[in-house]
Amino acid sequence: MRTDRLVAILLLLQRRGQVTAPEVARELEVSERTARRDLDALAMAGVPLYSMQGRGGGWRLVGGARTDLSGLTASEARALFLVAGPASAATPAVKAALRKLVHALPEPFRVQAEAAAAALVTDPQRWGSSPIEHRPQPRFLDELQDSVIRGVQVRLGYVDSKGVETQRTVHPLGIVAKGPSWYLVSNTEAGRRTFRIDRVASAEPTDEPVHRPEDFDLAESWREIADEVDRKRTPLEIQAVCTPDGIGLLRKVLGGRLEVGGSTTDGRVEVVIRGRNEYALAGELAWLVEWLEVTGPPGVRDHLASIGKALVERYG
Structure with missing residues (x-):
């Protein structure tokens, strides 16, 4: 040591x-x-x-006096820091190793190596219940990643969900890998925007520097973006009470769609659950009846009662 x-x-x-x-x-x-x-x-x-x-x-x-102890090329240093990810999310051992490596890098490599450490965030959770699938690496991923690390603006051709292609200049701030999908987080004239990289039709780096907010944190920004998307995908909120031994199961099944509140007078726990619509949410929660009691809205309770009646008629 x-x-x-x-x-x-x-x-x-x-x-x-x-x-x-x-x-x-x-x-x-x-x-x-x-x-x-x-x-x-x-x-x-x-x-x-x-x-x-x-x-x-x-x-x-x-x-x-100067000594280069790393033996790394510029591209090797960047690749290593991209894989390691942001130091704020690293284990203590990895954080210490990154700190030592930064010190060992020659000056020309150091800035981009540190930028690479903050350029990529990995979010393993898929959107909602989307199927597990393998997608090839997007065509312009390397170019956009390089632009993030070098801190230069990009002229971006982008095809939206309706198939309409537009051109714009963006300030790339970071890359996010969420499940099988890749996203570019950027500043634009219209504010901060997120682009699916497999919809990028062209990416031309410029020599203009990125205007990056001093307090910008890619991981924190992505959490805010993902929370907003989840809420748009699951606009319905229901109220329920759950037995204490069922809270862990609810967290595992529902993830970020579950909000846990305080205890009730009978020892159960108040919860709020988000979903797409009343019928789908009732079907999703029906098997949790041993632990969970939905208290509102009435439409979800009615759907649960109908599901229960149909099960009794079929199997009772």
Whole structure:
């Protein structure tokens, strides 16, 4: 572990030019005492390192000594960070490895490698009950991914759900893989928009820089987009009460369409469930009668009663 720290400190020095013991301690998540001991150890080992005392002081490398420990090409570094994904969603071990790798990359590679880490979000959930299927990689995925990483605008040809093709210039912010589908999240003149990449008819990168909001987070933005789409797909809300031991089953079956509320006087739990229409939702919930009681609207209760009557007549 100490060897890892010493290498990380060396690369941190190369990147920043000058560091203090408190900065090293924060970056490597160690105590200031450990950071100072490691800096002294580097100097004693013959690394051309010197310290400056007083205000504005710190540790520097003599002559700005450089060492590339990564051995990666620019495309290899980008590919690795794309696979690893955003550091905010990574495991602690992966996060630490990415941090060390960023320090090891030569300066020309570093910016795009860090951009690649934030360029892609994977959402394994399919939309609603859509069938599982395999789709080939969209034609312009690589071009759009490259534009996100390089931060350049794209002239986009897009075919909508009615088959009408339009042309527009977009500011690509990120790529999302949801189930078998791929989406481009972009800023446009009309605001933030999402494009299905398999509907892209042409993609021509420009030399104009993307206008990217400072606080933009692709994962958070996609959660908002997905929630809005889910609500449009399931506009009906019903109220029900569920036994405590059935809540886990409801979460598994309904996912984001379930909202759990407080407890009732008889110990059950209030829930709100979203669906497409009363009849479909009644059919979906009928088998949960052991745990769930629908309290409204009346139309869903009527459909459940009809389903129960038909089952009794057939099997009773």
